[in-house]
Amino acid sequence: MKILVAVKRVVDYNVKVRCKTDGSDVDVANVKMSMNPFDEIAVEEAVRLKEAGKASEIVVASLGVKQCEETLRTALAMGADRAIHVETDTELQPLAVAKLLKALADKEQPQLVILGKQAIDDDANQTGQMLAALMNAPQGTFASKVELAGDKVNVTREIDGGLETVSLSLPAIVTTDLRLNEPRYVKLPNIMAAKKKPLDKTTPAELGVDAAPRLKTLKVAEPPVRKAGIKVASVAELVAKLKNEAKVI
Amino acid sequence: MSILVIAEHDNGSLKAATLNTVTAAQKIGGDIHVLVAGHNAAAAAQAAAQIAGVAKVLLADATHLGHQLAENVTPVVVELARGYSHVLAPATTHGKNLLPRVAALLDVAQISDVIAVESADTFVRPIYAGNVIATVQSSDAIKLMTVRTTAFDAAATGGSAAVENISAGSDAGKSSFVSQELTKSSRPELGAAKIIVSGGRALASSEQFHSVLEPLADKLGAAIGASRAAVDAGYAPNDYQVGQTGKIVAPQLYLAVGISGAIQHLAGMKDSKVIVAINKDEEAPIFQVADYGLVADLFTAVPELIAELNK
Amino acid sequence: MSYRAPVTDIRFVLNELAGLNEVGALPGYEDVNPELADAILEEAAKLAENVIAPLNKVGDQHGNKLSDGIVTTAPGFKSAYQQFSENGWVSLRTPTEFGGQGMPALIAMATEEMWCAANVAFSLCPLLTLGAFEALEHHASDELKATYLPKMASGEWTGTMNLTEPQAGSDLAQVRAKAVPVGDGTYKISGQKIFITWGEHDMVENIVHLVLARLPDAPAGVKGISLFVVPKYLVNADGSLGERNDVSCVSLEHKLGIHASPTCVMSYGDKGGAIGYLVGEAHRGLGYMFTMMNQARLGVGIEGMAIAERAYQQAVAYAKDRVQSRELGSDNPAPAAIIKHADIRRMLMTMKSQIEAQRALTYYAGAALDRAARHPDAAEKQKWQAVVNFLIPIVKGWNTEQVNEITSLGVQIHGGMGFIEETGAAQHLRDARITAIYEGTTGIQAMDLVGRKTASEQGRTARALLAEVEAVAAQLKTQGLAEIGDALDAALVHARASTDFVVGQFEAQPKAVAAGSVPFLKLMGIVLGGWQLGRAALVAKQKLADGDADSAFLEAKLITARFFAAHLLPQVSGLSAAILHGADTVLALPEEAF
C-alpha cells in the first residue's frame, strides 16, 4: 500500500512572529523555518505503518518555495521513501494546495493520504478535507488513532467533548491531531541516507493547476495588548464579566 | 443576500455554538436560514426555529445523516449552497470537518475562524496561533466561513421560523460511524488546558487545596495549577507548578486563587488571555496583571463562585 | 531556562570563517556540504534543546549515587543517552568502517558545542568514548579494534580514560599502576586511578577502560608507561559479554560542578588483577595518549565556549525581564528592564563578543585539524598541522579561562538571584570551573604553548598567524572598518614583541618565560579572537552591501567586532607588559615569605 504525505514548511513554533511595519504581511524574513508540527506527526504515522508492514511505500510532497526541499529531506530522513516538490513562489492557499495534491494523487494513486490537521502559520484547517472532496474519498480528520483493517481504515477522531471512531473505505484521507503519535528524532545515518533518496520536481503549470490565491489579505496586525484590569465587587459580577465581557466561560 | 448557517446539534438538541454563528450571520446581514442535517432531528430543528432572526429552518433528516458524517452531509450542503451568498458554520470540530469539503466542491475558498465581520466580503481572523490578526477579503461568489463562537454573542431566542423538510440525498457509502466516547471531566493537562485554576500557599493544606479547588476546576473543565509556595509546602504535586521554574501556560482563562503574584509566578502565566485573581490582600501584585480582581477570602469566594456558575 | 542552539551563528562560522566548503573538498568528505551540515545542525539542535538540556538541572541536583559498586545516574539520563546513541550521535566523526558516520571534526564540533551547552556533565560520557575510540583506532591491533570499536561507535559501550593517580596528575611520569603479563598475551592490571570521568554508570551494558600502567620491566618516567584496554565485562569470542572483570568504582567524588558526571575512584585488581590487553607496543602508552590529546583538548575548549553561551542566553533572558531602576537619560520615570542599563550592556557585550570570537577560533582550529588529517598536498598538510598544534593550547586555555569570567558575569547580571541556586546561573559558573583544570590545566597549556608550540619552532607558526592578522587589519582599514583594523594593528605590536621575548628568552631564562606563559596564552587568544571577529566583520560588511536579507544578524556582527576591538584588544598591551617586564616580580619573593 502506498501512502502520500503532505508536508508544509512553516515558521518554527518557537518563533514569535511580528508584523511588517506597514501591516501588509507577517515578517518572516530570516526567521527559523521548520516542518509544520502536525505534518511531522503525519510523516511519523506513515513511517510507523510502514515499519509495521502495513504500507509498502511512502511518498512525501511539499508545495512552495525552493527551500521546501529541506523540509522534504527531513521527511525522507524520518523514513519516507521519495519526495515530490511542487515548486512555486506564489502564495498557496488551501484550495490550491488541495488541487495540486489531487493532481499528485491522480498520478501516484495512494491508498492513504495523511496530512496535518492544520498548518501553524495560517491555521486554516482545510486542506485535508478539501483534498478528500476533490478525490471523492472519505476523510478522518483530527485523528488520534489510525488502524488499517483490510480495505478499510478505522480512524479515531478528536472531537469537541471526546472521541469518535469512523470506518473509512480506502483510498482515504487522514488528518493528524497532536496525540496521534510523538514524532521521532531523526537518526544521523538517515540524514545522510536522505540525501540520496529521490526528490522529483514539478510545478503547478506542469500539473495543470491554477494555483492563484483566492483570498486577499488586506492587512495584518498584532492583537491588542492587555488592557488594565479592574477590581470586581462580587462573585456575581465576576461571573457576569467572564461570561459577557471576556467570554471565556 | 441570504445566508445559510449550518447548525451544530446532536439531533435531540441544538448546540449553543449555533447561536453565536447566527449572530455572525446577522453582522453580515441578510435572510438567515439554518440547516439541520441529522436523523430524527426534528427537536433540534424546532430549537433552531426559535432563534431570533432566523427566517427558515431546513431539515434534512435521514438515517445516513444520523452521525453527520462529512461524506454524507456535504452533498446536502453543496446542493443548497448555490442559492446563498454566504455559508457559515461554527468553528467547532464538526464545522471544521465539514465546511472545507463543501468549499472544495463549490470551488471556493473558505475563511476559517472568523472573529469579526468587517463587511459582506471582508472578515477578520487570527493566524499564527492568535499572535497575528489578519483582515481578509474574498472575491468568491459564495463566501464560506467557520466562525469562532467565542467572538460573537449568542443570538436571542423567541423566534418562530418555519421548518422545511429538504432532500437528504443518499448514503455516499464511503464511511461509517463506529463508536463515540465522550469524556467526563477527567481534567485536562496544564499545558493544553483552556482554563486553569491555580492555587497558592493561601490554601494552607493539601486537603484544602484539593477540596476547595477541585470542584471549581471540574465545574469549569479546568486544569489545576499551583504556585511554587504551594508545591513546596506539599499541597500540590511538582508537576502542578506554574512559573519561571515550573510550567509556562497561556490558557484562555487563568484563575489565581490565593497567589500573591511574585514575578517568578507571573513569568509562567502572564500570557494568559484573561487573568482572574482572588486574593484577600488588595495590594497583592497579582492584581496588577489581573483583568478581573476580586478582593475576598478565597474560602468563601470559591464556594460562592461555584454556586454562581451552577445557576 | 531553556537552551536554544545558536544555529545561525554556528552556520555563519562554519560557512564563512572556518571553511566548510574547503573541508568538503578534502578526499573522503565528498558528501560534506553546507546543506548536509544544516540538516545535521537542525537535528542536533532539536535533540539538545528538547531532550538533553532539560536534564541539566535535574542532573545538578541529583548527582549520582554509588551503592554496592553500582553507580545510578540522575533520573532521565539513561533514556536520554539511549536516544542519543541510538540516533547515531556518538559516531558522527568516527570512520565508517567501524559503523561511524565519517564526518569531519568541523561538523562534529558544532554538534558537540550543542551537547556541552545543553548539559556538559552528560556530554562528557560520549566525549570520553570518542577519545578512547580514537586511541584504539590509531594504535590497537585489528583484533582489539574489531572487538571494541563497533560497540563504542554505536554508543552501546562507553569509554573512559584512566590516567590520573593520587600522586600523578599533571605529571604522568609518576604513574604507578601495574601490569603483569599472564603469559597468554593478556595482562593483570592492578592499582588505583582517581578522577575517572564516567568510570562507572548504569547507562550501558559495558564500559571500556583505557588504562595507563607500568610493565615489570618498564624504565622509569614517561618512557615506561603502557596503555591497556580493560573492559568492565570481558568480551567472549563471539562478542557476547563474559565475566565481570576485576575493576570497580570504590568511591564517587563530591564536586563543585558537573554533578551529573560521575567522577570515580577506580580500583583495579582487588581480587588478583583485572584482565587487560596491551594497546600497541609496550612503554609507548603516553605517546598514544598524546595522539588523541589534540581532539580532547579542543573538546574541552568547546566545553568552555558552550557553557559560556548557555550562561549568556540565560543572562539575556533575565536582563530583558528584570525591571529595576529608571533608565538614565530617559523621560520615563518608571523603572526599566535592566538591559537598558549601560553596565548590564557592557557585561552582555563582554560575554557575547568573547563567545563569538571563541566559536570562530575554535572552529577554525577544527577545520585545520581536518585539513591536517586529509589534505592531499604534503606541504599544506604540514602547514595546517602546525596551525592546529599552535591553536590547541590557546583554544583550550583561553576558552576555559574566560568561561570563568563569562559565567561569573552571568551571575552578576542576575544580581542576588544569581547567587541563589534555583535561578540556574550559578550552576553554569560551577560547571565551568573544571574546564580549565582537566585535560591539562591552563598552566600546562601555557607551558606547552611557549615551549613546544612557540620557542622550539622559533615562533614560525606564531608569526605566520600574526601576519595573517595584519593582512586582515589592512583589509579592515580599506573597508571602512578602521576602528577594528587599528585596534588589531596596535595589538599586533604587543603580540610580536611578546613572541620575540618567548622565542628569544626560552633557552636563556625559561622560568621568566614560564612566569608570563599564561598571560601569553591569553594575549594570543585575544589577538587571534580579534582576528576572527575582524574576518567576520569583513564578511558581514560585504553581505550587507550585497543586500543579504539577514541584516540584523550582520549588523550585530559588526557591532560585536567593534566592541571587541574597543574593550578586549586593548588588554593586550597590559598582558604584554607583564610578559616582558613582569617575570622578576613573579619570582622575587622568597618561598619562606609566602
Ligand SMILES: Cc1cc2nc3c(=O)[nH]c(=O)nc-3n(C[C@H](O)[C@H](O)[C@H](O)COP(=O)(O)OP(=O)(O)OC[C@H]3O[C@@H](n4cnc5c(N)ncnc54)[C@H](O)[C@@H]3O)c2cc1C
Ligand atoms: C529562583 C526562584 C524561582 C521561583 N520560581 C517560581 C515558580 O516557578 N513558580 C512560583 O509560583 N513561584 C516561584 N518562585 C517563588 C516566588 O517568588 C513566590 O515565593 C511564590 O510564587 C509565592 O507563592 P504564593 O503566591 O502561593 O505564596 P505567597 O507569596 O505567600 O502568597 C500567598 C497569597 O495568598 C493570599 N492569601 C492568604 N490567605 C488568603 C485567603 N484566605 N484568601 C485569599 N487570599 C489569601 C495572601 O494575601 C498572599 O497574597 C521562585 C522563587 C525563586 C527565588
Ligand SMILES: Cc1cc2nc3c(=O)[nH]c(=O)nc-3n(C[C@H](O)[C@H](O)[C@H](O)COP(=O)(O)OP(=O)(O)OC[C@H]3O[C@@H](n4cnc5c(N)ncnc54)[C@H](O)[C@@H]3O)c2cc1C
Ligand atoms: C572532575 C574531574 C574529572 C576528571 N576526569 C579525569 C579522567 O576521566 N581521567 C583522568 O585520567 N583524569 C581525570 N581528571 C584528572 C585531571 O586531568 C587532573 O586533575 C589534572 O590533569 C590536574 O592534575 P592534578 O589534579 O594532579 O593537579 P596537579 O598536577 O597537582 O596541579 C596542581 C597545580 O599545579 C600546576 N602545575 C603542575 N605542574 C605544573 C608545571 N609543570 N608548571 C606549572 N604549573 C604546574 C597546575 O597547573 C595546577 O594549578 C579529572 C579531574 C577532575 C577534577
